[in-house]
Structures are given as structure tokens and as C-alpha cells.
Amino acid sequence: MAKLEVGSLTTRDDCVALDANDVLAPLRGEFTLNEGEIYLDGNSLGPVSRAVLTRVNEVLKTEWGQGLARSWNDAGWMEMPTRLGDRLAPLIGAQPGEVLVADTLTFMLAKLIGGALDQRVDRHVVLTDVANFHSDLYIVQAMASRAGRPVTVKAVERGALERELGGDVALVMLTQVDFRSGELLDMKAITKMVHDAGALMLWDLAHSAGAVPIDLSGADADFAAGCGYKYLNGGPGAPAFLYVRKSWQGVLENPLPGWLGHARPFDFEYLYEPAKGMQAFVTSSPSIIALAALDGALDVWDRVTIDQVRAKSLALTDLFIELVEARLPGVFEIVTPREHAQRGSQVALRHPLAYGVIQSLLERGVVGDFRDPDIARFGFAPLYVRYVDVFDGVERLVDVMDAEGFDDSRFATRRPVT
């Protein structure tokens, strides 16, 4: 994946050659992408694949259409949350029986935060990153306020985490890849530090699942959750996933229980008694159609390893950074870390008119996205992004910066909703 000519700038021909030798290149054909468009927004919403169309229509026409209510048994709908969890487990370094797919990410976080706080009743602080995604911050504050004792949420700068990790910290909640900067945190080292302080560790994997190798077992992480619509390509608002380490199962309680998580759901008992294993974290019937979309989206992982994806991801982001620096020297601050070990699968460029840059790129067929106040964010999803896309994307960025000059402020105050 290295540059073909050491010491000189990568050319478009080099990129064509890299694509020709790319083992992942055949997978691009599985996805629906607009002709001529360069989609660098898979970190927001991945594209639809052929397998998704097939699987969803199989549910609509056959499982629901013909099987009707019988399909809860006959088509395995009851087991879909745990079966999809097991499919997803290898991508995040989990064991079979440690992952569940259902609901949306914020509800999954609510279950884990509520459950975790009940396990450390003598402690009164949840520690998180002030740069964490905002839904995470809102739900942790909400669940802390219902912990049954005074619990304070401390959202601190990342560099202050270690200092703040005192003996009163019950839970640390962090997102492995920063949604804005793309910084990748050291899961193993941080989890160890948290455990050494006697606290529990909850990882949000929204921006890392399907993009970087994750080893929850190796890191001895307690809990994790993530969404299905970014690098997992499960569709808009796709079901989320939840990880509870085996040793916590049967111990951690689901604070948002429902009948499908009951040990005997069809006995209709008055008191809740949790099912064994991950089933206890199912609440009520999740959308089977939504699960089917994610099920189809996971098919691609039968043909590719996360290590192959990671290798190409780093090559793509390296290439993007190289070309931006060479073609637009000094124009952007590259916020994303240069060190591979600290980089997710996106590159964030800082510019005072970042919103306008993203809008102008859109007009030229390059889809990135903007994050307030000054970040232009580009995701590089190796399953369908090519080296030539990176090259052409940077060329169009050069066109934008040349054409607009970006000394006018026509975009400065508008905000996108993507």
C-alpha cells in the first residue's frame, strides 16, 4: 500500500495502480454509489449494498408476507438480536454470546450506564470526555440523575482523564474514535488505567466498529455499544449493538427491561426475571426489517478481514493527508493525528469557512460533512472508497479553494443538518 515512487508525490496513475492491486476492490461493486460522485461520508451513513436489498425484501415478501406472526419462531426473528450480535462479535473482539443487536445507540448506552452505576453504589462519579458525542453526554447525565444516589458526571478534557480518575469514579465512558477529530484512543491502556482505579469501563464504538480492529476481550473492557449505520452500512438509524463481557452477564441488570428479555416471556409473569446471557438486554420487539438490513450489510464481512480494511484505511488517510499538504500547503490545519495508532478512519480538516468548503465540494460531487464550528470531515471507508477517489477528491478540493478564494463569507453562518 506504500507509495509507488518514494520521495515524490503520488500521482493519479499511481492511484489507478493501487486500486488495480487492491484486494478489497471487488467489494465496491456490492454497494450502490452514484456515478461520478466521491462519497467520503461513510462515517456518517454507509451506502446500501446488494445484500441489504435482498435480505430486506426477503423479510418483506417471504418472512413477513407469507410467514406472518409465525416467523417469530419459524424465521428465527426471536433470535435475531443475539444471532446478529454473534455475527458482529469478531469485528469488535468479542466472544459469541457477548453481543446483542437492537434498539438505538442511546438506549443501549442508557442500559449500560444504568446497570453499571448499580454495580458501584459506593462511588459517585461518572467520568467522560467533554468532546464526547452529545447524545452520550445527555444520556449519561440523565441516567446519573436516576441512579438512586447523588452521582456527578464529570466531562473533562481527554488529557485530564488520568488525573480525575479518583477512588470515587464508578464508571468511565469514552468513545474510541473521536467523532470530530478522528483520534483513536488506546483502548487497552485506558481500560487498564480505569480498572486500576477500581472503576468500570464503557466504550462507545460508533466510529470504530467496521473501521479499525477492536479487541474488547484483549482490553478486558466491561461494556461497549455502537451503532450500525456508519462503517457497518446497516442503513439510516440502523439498530445498535451492545457488548457485555461474559463475566458481567447474570450480574449486570438491565434498567430498561421488557418482556423479550424475561427468562420465560410467554409465561407472562408479574415480576421480571432476566433471561440468561445477552437476551436479558433485549427490551421489546426490535424492528425485524431494520435488523434484516443490518444482517444483509454484515454479509460483506464474510469476504474480508478487519485487518485488510485497516491496512487500506491507513493507506487512504495517509494519501489524503499527503495530497492535501502538498496541494494546499498551509490552507488547513490537519486535526487528525499523524500517528497510525492514534488515527481512526477519517480525516478532519480545520478551516474557518469549513462549512462553505463542504458545501462547495458537494456541488462538485464530493460528499464530506461539516462539524461545528470549523471542521470539514472526510471518512474513508475501505470497502468502497478507491485510491483514485482520494486523488480526485483532493483535486476537487483544490478547485474549490482556488475558485472561491474563501475570503468571502457566503457560507459562514449557515449550518447543515447531516
Place this chain on the structure above:
Amino acid sequence: MAKLEVGSLTTRDDCVALDANDVLAPLRGEFTLNEGEIYLDGNSLGPVSRAVLTRVNEVLKTEWGQGLARSWNDAGWMEMPTRLGDRLAPLIGAQPGEVLVADTLTFMLAKLIGGALDQRVDRHVVLTDVANFHSDLYIVQAMASRAGRPVTVKAVERGALERELGGDVALVMLTQVDFRSGELLDMKAITKMVHDAGALMLWDLAHSAGAVPIDLSGADADFAAGCGYKYLNGGPGAPAFLYVRKSWQGVLENPLPGWLGHARPFDFEYLYEPAKGMQAFVTSSPSIIALAALDGALDVWDRVTIDQVRAKSLALTDLFIELVEARLPGVFEIVTPREHAQRGSQVALRHPLAYGVIQSLLERGVVGDFRDPDIARFGFAPLYVRYVDVFDGVERLVDVMDAEGFDDSRFATRRPVT
């Protein structure tokens, strides 16, 4: 809809004639139903309609496939929860801007229970029906345990509700149509009684939305929620809906907040500030594919009124009761009330071998379902169930009871999972 020959048993020819004159008859063609099968389980899962297939594939192929992340704006995905809520509002007697569609029913109940308890901090009891659906019972116990003060859940016999409605009751939560017996409660009278006691009223409409006329506004109900997969035909695990009376909006707080419910979601503020109106009850991105299915399913309501549906529903359940009593006298206890004002859209028959009855009917192409310990449950969804289906269904039930004798216990201990 009356019987054609007063005083004599309705014949199959009568049923054919009733179907020929049925204004709802043309709607049956919109749904996928198995040839020769009689589907009396729409109270569990409604069938798929043509509009659902169209709408879901439009989302898959165009909105997601081509629009990608832009469709959050360009295809109105951001507004889908409130737009679908407004579509659904007339079915439940709500005003525009009072209903939201997202998540699943148990989460919606969690939001309302948690929010309601915060509004009556001087009261310490939630009153509910011991025959309520079990997910409702589990989530109310869970949310009561996180109310920040001691709150007791009292689940009592329906007849004892009035007696238990003391000055310490903060919230009453009832399901309008009993999932087992099909009994329809008097929403207006009960809501008034609850309000007279100074408590708040939360209605679960799972078994009534799309089946009986509901007048939340007229009853002055505070809160309600229901699911989309029964008489609304939104698909397995379809999104749920939530109703918050206008006067509670801006007052009731969402205990499970997320970024999409924030007043300024794209400003990424650290503190949660609720959006105006129902948007504050959105948590994180709901599945757009699942919402699209329900969106398509609601199309049929552009062509029919709930009063037309109710009239046929009562005619169908009257007919079923009449035929069961005439053809199988004394064999079943008819649990569902005879009085129209107390009947939902299902009929429950009690029999010690009810599970076996349902299994044997399945083998003969009649789909009902079983509810522990001894209820055979039959739903009559007027959008696609015909009078002849009722007639033929009872004839097959007669065959079952004749053939099996039902003195053997081959089915007595098995339990279905539907």
C-alpha cells in the same frame, strides 16, 4: 351489517352477501395474504401491504441508495417521527403536533412513566392493572425504582382500581384493550376518575390503535403510547408511537434524552435543552427503513375511516361469537365481553386445551394465537378479514373439536412462541 335473516343462524351465503356489500372489501387486495389461509392474528402482527413494499424500496433504492446522508434533510428523514405522528393522530383522537413515532413501545412507556413521576413528586404510587401486558408491568416497576424517591407500583384487579385510587397515586397506567380478553375499557370515564383523584393518566393503545375509535383529546388523557405492528400493519417490531397532550409539552421532561431531541442538535452543546413540542421526545436516530414501512402501512387510512372499521369489527366479532355458540355450544367460555362498548377487535375463547386448539387450527389454515394458560385468541382486522373467513374459520374450528375430541393431552404442555 346486521344478519340477513333475523332469528336464524347466519349462513355462508349470508356471509358472501355481506362481503359483496362491504365498503371495506376492496382494501383486502392491498395486503399480502396466503391463498386459502384465514388470518385471525392481526392483533399480533398485521400483514404487509403493497404500499409498504413500495415505500421501503423507495427508501432503500432512492433515498438511502442515491441520497445517502443528504436524505436526512432532502428526503425529510429528520421530520419522519413527527410527520408520521401527525399522520397517525386522527386515528387516536390527537391533534397535529401531539404524536411522535419512533423506538419501541417499552421505551416510549419508559419516557412517559419517568416523565410523569417527575410531575407528581409528592405522590408515591403508580396504579396499574395486574392483567396488563407484562412488558408494561416490567418497565413501570423499573422506572418507579429510578424515580428518585420511593415509589410503589400497585398492580390490582381492574375492579379494584377505583378503590385504590387514593391521594398518593401519581400515575395510572392502563391498556385500553386487554391483550388477553379483548375487553375495551371506558377511556373517558376512567381518565376523569383518575384526574378527579389528582393523578395522571397514561394509556397503552397497543391493542386499540387502528381497531377502535379512540378520542384522547375528548377524554383529556395526559399521555399515551402504542405499537405499530398490530392493527396498524407496520411490520414486525414496527416503531411505536407516543402521545403527549399539548398542555404537557414543554413541561413533561424526557428521561431518556438524545441529541435529536435537543433544541439545537447541530450545535453540539454540552447541556441538554429540549426542542419545542414532540421533537423533545425523540432520542437518537430511529430506523428510517422501519419508519418507512409504517409510513406505507398508514396509506390505507387515507381511504377508510376508523368508524367504518369499527362497524365491521363489531359485525365480525358478533358473527364469530354467534357461530361459535351455535356450532359448539358449551365447548368454550367466551371471555370477551358481549357488550359492544366493552369489546375490542378480538375474541378470546377459554378452553383447557387452548394451545392444542390453536395448533390444530394452524394445521387447517386458520391462524389464531394462544395466550397462557388457556386462551385461544382470534383477532378480526376489518381491513382484510372477510365475513366468509369468519364463517369458514368457525367451520374449521368445529372440525378440530370433532376430530381431536380434545380429551387427549398431546398439546397440553407445549408452549408456542408467537
